[in-house]
Amino acid sequence: MTRIASVLIPMPLPEAFDYAEPEGMDLVVGEQVAVPLGPNLMRGVVVALRDAMGGNRPLKPVAERLDDPALPAGVLEFVQWAARYAVDTPGAPLAIALRGARAPKARPVRVVEPTGAQPARLTPARARVLEAATEALPPAELARRADVSAGVVKALLDEGVLAGRLIEPEAAFDPPDLTRSGATLNPSQAAAAAALKGMLAEGGFNVALLDGVTGSGKTEVYLEAVAAALAADPNAQALILLPEIALTQAVIQRVADRFGAAPGEWHSDIAPPARRRLWEAVAAGRCRIVVGARSALFLPFTKLALIVVDEEHDTSFKQEEGFIYQARDLAVARAKIEGAGVVLASATPSLESLRNAETGRYRWLRLSARHGAARLPDIELIDLRETPPEHGRWLSPPLVQAMAETWARGEQTLLFLNRRGYAPLVLCKACGERMTAPDTDSWLVEHRYSGRLVCHLTGFSMPKPAACPHCGAADSLVSIGPGVERVEEEARSLFPEARISVFSSDTVFDAREGRRLVQAMAEGQIDILVATQAAAKGHNFPGLTLVGVVDADLGLRGGDLRAAERTYQLLAQASGRAGRKDRPGRALLQTYAPEHAVMQALKAQDRDAFVAAEMAERELAGLPPFGRLAAVVVSGPDAARLEAFVRGMAEVAPNTPGVEVYGPADAPLGLIRGRRRKRFLVRADRSVDLSAYMAAWRARVKPPGAIRLAIDIDPYSFL
Ligand code: ADP
Numbered sequence: 001m002t003r004i005a006s007v008l009i010p011m012p013l014p015e016a017f018d019y020a021e022p023e024g025m026d027l028v029v030g031e032q033v034a035v036p037l038g039p040n041l042m043r044g045v046v047v048a049l050r051d052a053m054g055g056n057r058p059l060k061p062v063a064e065r066l067d068d069p070a071l072p073a074g075v076l077e078f079v080q081w082a083a084r085y086a087v088d089t090p091g092a093p094l095a096i097a098l099r100g101a102r103a104p105k106a107r108p109v110r111v112v113e114p115t116g117a118q119p120a121r122l123t124p125a126r127a128r129v130l131e132a133a134t135e136a137l138p139p140a141e142l143a144r145r146a147d148v149s150a151g152v153v154k155a156l157l158d159e160g161v162l163a164g165r166l167i168e169p170e171a172a173f174d175p176p177d178l179t180r181s182g183a184t185l186n187p188s189q190a191a192a193a194a195a196l197k198g199m200l201a202e203g204g205f206n207v208a209l210l211d212g213v214t215g216s217g218k219t220e221v222y223l224e225a226v227a228a229a230l231a232a233d234p235n236a237q238a239l240i241l242l243p244e245i246a247l248t249q250a251v252i253q254r255v256a257d258r259f260g261a262a263p264g265e266w267h268s269d270i271a272p273p274a275r276r277r278l279w280e281a282v283a284a285g286r287c288r289i290v291v292g293a294r295s296a297l298f299l300p301f302t303k304l305a306l307i308v309v310d311e312e313h314d315t316s317f318k319q320e321e322g323f324i325y326q327a328r329d330l331a332v333a334r335a336k337i338e339g340a341g342v343v344l345a346s347a348t349p350s351l352e353s354l355r356n357a358e359t360g361r362y363r364w365l366r367l368s369a370r371h372g373a374a375r376l377p378d379i380e381l382i383d384l385r386e387t388p389p390e391h392g393r394w395l396s397p398p399l400v401q402a403m404a405e406t407w408a409r410g411e412q413t414l415l416f417l418n419r420r421g422y423a424p425l426v427l428c429k430a431c432g433e434r435m436t437a438p439d440t441d442s443w444l445v446e447h448r449y450s451g452r453l454v455c456h457l458t459g460f461s462m463p464k465p466a467a468c469p470h471c472g473a474a475d476s477l478v479s480i481g482p483g484v485e486r487v488e489e490e491a492r493s494l495f496p497e498a499r500i501s502v503f504s505s506d507t508v509f510d511a512r513e514g515r516r517l518v519q520a521m522a523e524g525q526i527d528i529l530v531a532t533q534a535a536a537k538g539h540n541f542p543g544l545t546l547v548g549v550v551d552a553d554l555g556l557r558g559g560d561l562r563a564a565e566r567t568y569q570l571l572a573q574a575s576g577r578a579g580r581k582d583r584p585g586r587a588l589l590q591t592y593a594p595e596h597a598v599m600q601a602l603k604a605q606d607r608d609a610f611v612a613a614e615m616a617e618r619e620l621a622g623l624p625p626f627g628r629l630a631a632v633v634v635s636g637p638d639a640a641r642l643e644a645f646v647r648g649m650a651e652v653a654p655n656t657p658g659v660e661v662y663g664p665a666d667a668p669l670g671l672i673r674g675r676r677r678k679r680f681l682v683r684a685d686r687s688v689d690l691s692a693y694m695a696a697w698r699a700r701v702k703p704p705g706a707i708r709l710a711i712d713i714d715p716y717s718f719l
Helices: 073-086 091-097 124-132 139-146 150-159 187-202 218-232 245-259 272-283 294-298 327-338 351-358 397-408 484-494 511-522 563-575 597-604 607-621 639-651 690-699
Strands: 003-008 017-020 032-037 040-051 109-114 162-167 206-212 237-241 264-266 289-292 304-310 341-346 363-367 378-383 412-416 425-428 445-447 452-454 461-463 477-480 500-503 528-531 544-549 586-591 627-636 659-672 675-685 708-713
Touching: 003 032, 017 032, 040 073, 073 091, 073 294, 073 327, 073 690, 073 708, 091 294, 109 139, 124 139, 124 150, 139 150, 150 162, 187 206, 187 218, 187 341, 187 363, 206 218, 206 351, 218 237, 218 245, 218 304, 218 341, 218 363, 237 294, 237 327, 245 289, 245 511, 264 272, 289 294, 294 327, 304 327, 327 341, 351 363, 351 607, 378 597, 397 412, 397 484, 397 544, 397 586, 484 500, 484 528, 500 511, 544 563, 563 586, 563 597, 563 607, 586 597, 597 607, 627 639, 627 659, 627 690, 639 659, 639 675, 675 690, 690 708
Parallel strands: 206 341, 206 363, 237 289, 237 304, 264 289, 304 341, 378 586, 412 528, 412 544, 500 528, 544 586
Antiparallel strands: 003 017, 003 040, 032 040, 109 162, 425 477, 445 452, 452 461, 627 675, 627 708, 659 675
């Protein structure tokens, strides 16, 4: 009897399609196959096999089995779970899971090796080549090892003493050396490590929140958990997830130091062939530790024993485009499917994780002091109403004085401002016109390095005009407010001798440049670093003793659900960069609202009081972590049609107890790339299956072609 294969295709299709299994193909669930779809052959994954009952219409056959590793059952289950949770098609997460499988293979490498034939003439150089040729090597490498010119190797090849062949390059992924020991842990670190090891020894799905102040040694502790997980089973694998590519290098180095072998590295900066190699090595169990960004969660681990989510509070774990997901939450889901342990690490955990720790769902491990003699920095508020900067300047006298003292001691300053570019707004002083993007509701940000006005939402940019495009007045455009470039300009004028650098996504394009800048800072080659949040997280800079936060109020404006929480986390993290080892640190926060609860909590370093107050507010409003939220963003080019569609959509929202639907309303960003945007917000009690509710609602509407509808479960952006 023939069988029917259900094949899931990595495209936005509602479900898997059925194909006939050709005689003798003997497919297995998880295997990758090519199947016809319309006129094309597509890659897909077999998700189910069943016997054909007969009598049905004939199915197209599977075209071929692909010579690529099969997806483990855990990944298939995870993909389907994630799609259901996110109310998206299963093809969307499957596309992420297959990203490595679809990347091109590295081109084969030519290597040479001895044939056994003797050279007609044995010169000393030739002898050295034969001595060095103990394994197959690329000719250039062989010449280097033998310390001869390329010509000597070529002559031996021509003579038939060496022969060349092509091999598939294969990254080594050396196994971690589990006999090495880590740092000698202090008593509280040792207690936390023992608790994690105990959790792993119990086996099965468990989550621990490793809640420790900056510099308390969370990394040292979780590396012990990684070691324990890998030692317990020779096939076990561990994943360390990080929110930013910029942070991966430091952690990769620490993993390499700890285990004597570099871990696999996975993020968007990795070249496609390397991605493919890692994907295959993970599927084959040859790579046992992966350090990666959020999509590493979809790698084909066969025996995942532990997932560490470092900086678990970081909102960069939320993927907002394409398949929308929160990697921290999905990490917990994947671990549950795999029966693995999870360590969530942070100095400023999310309210969601703290709530789970408070209620006992997660084990709560606290490290309340920095390791060794290092002290936490003193945090002081600078009231900008009392000591404002000079006109057209952004650094207040107390901050400038502290910078001068720091510079005089030969120590480093970090000026933190979470705003790229030179000025966030450019306006015409003649007519008052603000420079905005042509098809998007956003101000154009001035970038002086590039001399352009840039839309940070869409990437649109134009040269800064000489005259106002609105009224034609010449030289009338003025820059309003500061970005990092402008703060750098001010720092240079104040400290002309100092070595000053800017760290933002405009100056640091890739992991290599980020690594270079972090290293220069760590080695003391920079006196003043002006940085956006890209540098404010995770790094240890031994000579950094002063952190100046240029605009502490920035994140509070706009006031969405998590504004206070995010501001607290970001500023506590930024402040936490100051002071290590023997040198005490200081953080100065410039604010117009020193009485605000966030500023007071930072100053008193009383996270628990802040969290308690914030939790109480959320509980009262039934907001996360006490309730659930989902957003729907509907967009289209035509305002009237969009309006009609969202009205119709509101009418068919299912009526379910414990669920409230707000909207439709104009989105705060009402226009992006020429598309009008409308939003719904849905609040539900925790007991409600909000994904199921949203799926039921989604099934009742049919957006016409020009209208796009995106569902965002647990939204972080409300724009
Ligand atoms: P966290 O991840 O909590 O910020 P880290 O693990 O990065 O802390 O530790 C901060 C610094 O202190 C690092 O330079 C780390 O190497 C060092 N450190 C922490 N614990 C120890 C220890 N037990 N022995 C030696 N050095 C330690």
